Amino acid sequence: MSENESCLVSKLSNYIDLDQTDFDFLTTLEEEEEDFPPRHVVRAAGEESDYLYVVKSGWLFSDIELVDGRRQVVQVYNAGDIIGMPDIALHRSALNLHSITDVVLCPFPKQHLDKIITGSKRLSALLFTLSLRDQVIFTDKLRTLGRMNARERIAWFLLDIVHRLRITNRTMTDTFRLPMNQTEIGDAMGLTSVTVSKTMMQLQLDKLIDRRGGNIILCDEKALREMCDYIDRYRDMDTSWFPEA
Amino acid sequence: MSENESCLVSKLSNYIDLDQTDFDFLTTLEEEEEDFPPRHVVRAAGEESDYLYVVKSGWLFSDIELVDGRRQVVQVYNAGDIIGMPDIALHRSALNLHSITDVVLCPFPKQHLDKIITGSKRLSALLFTLSLRDQVIFTDKLRTLGRMNARERIAWFLLDIVHRLRITNRTMTDTFRLPMNQTEIGDAMGLTSVTVSKTMMQLQLDKLIDRRGGNIILCDEKALREMCDYIDRYRDMDTSWFPEA
DNA sequence: CGCATAATTGATGGTTATCAAGACCAGTGG
DNA sequence: CCACTGGTCTTGATAACCATCAATTATGCG
Numbered sequence: 001m002s003e004n005e006s007c008l009v010s011k012l013s014n015y016i017d018l019d020q021t022d023f024d025f026l027t028t029l030e031e032e033e034e035d036f037p038p039r040h041v042v043r044a045a046g047e048e049s050d051y052l053y054v055v056k057s058g059w060l061f062s063d064i065e066l067v068d069g070r071r072q073v074v075q076v077y078n079a080g081d082i083i084g085m086p087d088i089a090l091h092r093s094a095l096n097l098h099s100i101t102d103v104v105l106c107p108f109p110k111q112h113l114d115k116i117i118t119g120s121k122r123l124s125a126l127l128f129t130l131s132l133r134d135q136v137i138f139t140d141k142l143r144t145l146g147r148m149n150a151r152e153r154i155a156w157f158l159l160d161i162v163h164r165l166r167i168t169n170r171t172m173t174d175t176f177r178l179p180m181n182q183t184e185i186g187d188a189m190g191l192t193s194v195t196v197s198k199t200m201m202q203l204q205l206d207k208l209i210d211r212r213g214g215n216i217i218l219c220d221e222k223a224l225r226e227m228c229d230y231i232d233r234y235r236d237m238d239t240s241w242f243p244e245a
Numbered sequence: 246m247s248e249n250e251s252c253l254v255s256k257l258s259n260y261i262d263l264d265q266t267d268f269d270f271l272t273t274l275e276e277e278e279e280d281f282p283p284r285h286v287v288r289a290a291g292e293e294s295d296y297l298y299v300v301k302s303g304w305l306f307s308d309i310e311l312v313d314g315r316r317q318v319v320q321v322y323n324a325g326d327i328i329g330m331p332d333i334a335l336h337r338s339a340l341n342l343h344s345i346t347d348v349v350l351c352p353f354p355k356q357h358l359d360k361i362i363t364g365s366k367r368l369s370a371l372l373f374t375l376s377l378r379d380q381v382i383f384t385d386k387l388r389t390l391g392r393m394n395a396r397e398r399i400a401w402f403l404l405d406i407v408h409r410l411r412i413t414n415r416t417m418t419d420t421f422r423l424p425m426n427q428t429e430i431g432d433a434m435g436l437t438s439v440t441v442s443k444t445m446m447q448l449q450l451d452k453l454i455d456r457r458g459g460n461i462i463l464c465d466e467k468a469l470r471e472m473c474d475y476i477d478r479y480r481d482m483d484t485s486w487f488p489e490a
Numbered sequence: 491c492g493c494a495t496a497a498t499t500g501a502t503g504g505t506t507a508t509c510a511a512g513a514c515c516a517g518t519g520g
Numbered sequence: 521c522c523a524c525t526g527g528t529c530t531t532g533a534t535a536a537c538c539a540t541c542a543a544t545t546a547t548g549c550g
Binding site for chain 1: 311312315316317330331332333334335336339340355359362363366369370373374375376377379380381383384385386387388390392432434435476478481483486487488
Binding site: 181182183194196197200 | 527528530531
């Protein structure tokens with residue numbers, strides 16, 4: 001990715017060839033810019049969800065809480081992601097949106113989607129399909145939370161993160177920085193921070209992962225994949241049914 | 246719903262006013278018809294997913310399995326539902342599709358969606374939004390599987406079913422037939438059939454539910470809702486951003 | 491009635507939550 | 521330079537919840 005190419009364009013170019021019109025549409029989505037510090041609530045559940053966000057840089061996650069404080073982290077976002085698609089189905093956002101690191105977001109109003117639907121059939125189809133792909137990943141995650149033990153859940157979580165990062169960063173190998181603490185990881189996988197700690201320690205003793213200087217290293221990705229039956233949903237998407245350019 | 250009105254049309258009419266063009270499109274989706282007996286595999290995971298289905302009558306569910314046989318039921322379908330949206334993002338279906346009762350399905354090829362996208366902006370926006378709504382429900386389900394105990398999960402499951410049924414059946418009260426066995430309910434909520442049995446018995450002793458002649462009765466829906474913080478995502482959908490008719 | 495499937499119930503064990511104490515680490519200020 | 525601080529991670533002890541196993545009862549159907 002070149003210095004000044006948008007991560008959004010880079011991410012979407014993976015799937016279809018964008019023409020000038022598409023390119024112009026995507027540029028309008030990244031006109032505005034807003035910065036947030038780490039550990040900041042960008043948007044709280046229950047607020048009106050008139051805006052979506054393109055992530056320009058940084059990490060965020062969305063979560064949903066129960067009255068007694070139990071929390072479920074729903075999704076982790078990186079550069080190039082579009083945040084808030086599911087919310088456009090609702091009047092009010094269902095999720096809290098937290099920054100993890102310093103982030104730069106590009107907010108744009110729901111109505112811009114209307115323009116895309118009207119103006120570019122291929123781009124509409126792509127955004128639609130990306131949302132559906134997210135839904136498939138939610139399906140995988142349901143299986144993970146519903147039927148897997150702590151060890152398998154952590155393996156799945158790490159693999160999912162690394163596969164997401166590889167979409168925009170082709171050169172990435174098996175080492176990455178994970179800016180989430182163990183409480184957040186636990187909230188993402190339905191575990192406590194204590195169990196996350198013990199489980200990661202065990203994975204490390206078994207030489208499946210390693211941790212150095214705040215980085216995670218997947219030492220035996222194959223074994224991790226087999227452990228949790230991981231399927232990479234980010235790679236092969238079916239765009240064959242899209243309207244012609 | 247009148248005798249000869251399609252459940253699909255009935256369901257979608259809840260959300261927008263359909264014009265003649267929309268109506269014609271929807272009719273093409275229900276041209277073909279196929280019957281299946283109860284407990285039949287309509288489509289297995291890994292098969293090519295060139296078709297979607299409109300449910301004309303009956304119950305079905307989709308599931309995903311692990312190598313060792315553990316199973317997660319992902320979604321339950323009733324009359325008026327469209328099955329397979331998430332699969333159009335993939336070359337091959339991620340899920341198995343099982344009939345629960347006798348069912349009548351209307352299969353239609355993916356390509357028909359292309360026609361809808363090209364032909365009706367409002368209908369495209371609606372189908373898109375319905376998929377996003379499903380995703381929001383998956384989010385709720387993630388929270389349920391990740392952070393709730395058996396009692397809360399069963400409460401959530403029963404409430405979700407009843408709210409789905411109420412979309413097309415306005416006259417429905419608090420009594421309904423649930424054609425799933427306890428193993429299937431367990432697979433849907435990440436529990437064993439034994440735990441489902443014990444938990445439902447406990448809910449019954451606490452006079453929150455009752456079971457008579459194969460029917461489930463929600464005796465205290467308010468208490469059930471509060472127990473699992475249930476939110477009805479089927480009611481209020483935001484269609485204000487849709488293109489003009 | 492007899493059979494198969496499903497549901498119930500009790501006993502036991504395993505996994506993870508909970509609680510609590512201590513170690514580690516980076517940043518801050520004396 | 522070092523003590524102090526807040527956050528995070530680690531580790532062990534205990535408890536709660538659910539899975540597993542197994543036996544029995546209920547239900548529905550030919």
